[in-house]
Amino acid sequence: MHPVEVSHIAKSFGSTRAVVDVSFAVERGEIFGMLGPNGAGKTTTLRVILDLFKPDRGTVSVLGGPMTEQKKERIGYMPEERGLYPDLSLERCLVYLGTLKGLGAGEARQRVGGYLAQFDLAEHRKKKVKELSKGMQQKAQIINTILHDPELIIIDEPFASLDPVNMQMVKDLLRDLRSRGKTIIMSTHQMHQVEELCDRILLIDEGRNVLYGNLDEIRRQYSGHAVLVRAAGELPVVPGVEQVSLHNNAVKWTLAQGTTPQDVLQALMAQNVILEKFEIALPTVEEIFIRAVEEGEA
Template sequence: MLEVKDIVKQYAKHLALDHVSFTIKKGSIFGLLGPNGAGKTSLIRIINQITAPDHGEILFNGEALSEKHISRIGYLPEERGLYKKMLIGEQMLYLAQLKGLSKADATERIKHWFEKMEMETWWNKRVEDLSKGMQQKVQFVATVIHQPELIILDEPFTGFDPVNVDVIKNEIIDLNKKGATIIFSTHRMESVEELCDSIVLINKSKKILDGKVSEIKNAYRKHQYLIKYSNKGIQLKNPEGYELFQVLDTQEYEEGNKATIELLNGHHINDALAHLINQVQLQELIEIIPSIHDIFVKQVKEN
């Protein structure tokens, strides 16, 4: 769907993007991640053709990104982009027609979305009379009203309570199932794990990580396990003469002990279990797999 090739963007003495490249597959939900000031917004502006790169190119379905692709993209900015004094119904009609819809088609789709999002009574309200969450709902509908192939969501859950976060999350999933490709930029790492197929991580203008979420998490596994057992006060020990694992931490809890171990020398967890079942009464075994949040923090600190 989208190929970002060797993009460079400089503002005076500030290098915003430094030879950034990655690919977004058609029909995927793609996480665009990075700390504040990393270069994400600069990249989003280039994809939306608000600004142009100083070097490199972006391909949209194999074609060089151009003005004709604007109507096929929907963009929800992090900051509010609505006219505060304008009636919401009139504003939605105006924005939909800017994206190429006829007035009749725009009216029909707005009514559909207003009913779906429980906004039927908002037609004659003004944006300034709405809460932040309600304004964000309006912006979301304006973003998807023209059924874009590519949807760019920059912090889409800003201002929402947990109930409306779930509403928007479900709509994102539904739009993706219907064929839309989605770029999802956020600091909510739990949402990234839940929604995204693949991610790219940008820090200090450079790409430092990209790939499928599952493959990235697998690559950062440390073969660490949380083991719970009922024998209070017993420390897990290696068999004499072998180093199967190292114990990183042991704590007592209501039902016994819990310990974190890390396998050593390429051993499998079955090797450790074969020894441990003769040492303690096992209750639970969970592999500790790093979250995207953990990987994000680690990579940003290291870079």
């Protein structure tokens, strides 16, 4: 049983088709990345999964069936539009929201104390939420999402408003949650963040699936169009190389259509070049996305 299964959902608002046809399944204990540009239909898809919107078409199964009130307590959700009670103290606000998620007041208080210490917010616990910095509020949002120890965590744009230090902290937290068997769905338009974290991805564009599957497999599938080369001396001119750029301590050759890495390697061998490095360059998720969209349009 998949924690989340989405099958051919569609959702329109008036004449706007937010989601046209999206299908995917999320494995237990993985970080699943839902990617796409702004307006691709990611947030609407998440809201359909959470039963905040009814789909016009298609089916959704969450934790083994349709959404129920009981299941909502097993889900942690951090929406893109984040908000807390600005006039409440940080501690009281988190304890209140925790109790609404089914925690006892004492337990909620205890957990909030632990997380505030972990997130370096303990000294701010009596401050009103509106007195906290944006980054602190973002961390408070994350605490609110995981406070009740949910088995399914859905986070919309988790890295928005975070500085590099806190961004790294959130990444570490997500990895930690995955190691504890939590299932995480992460929606973002920041594709480079996904490369570090996600096991599997779904690329959405204009409300439709563009790419879906294991990230490494997808990257391998889209690889072969560039190689990383470093030689003892100067690199010769090789036919079939379309573009040359520097990449760390090597040169990245983007290959022309019809040229394979084997062709390039043979050409180098033929010229007796002493190679220190020859590696097939894996494309970035962004490059994959652009190519996938272009292929789809073609």
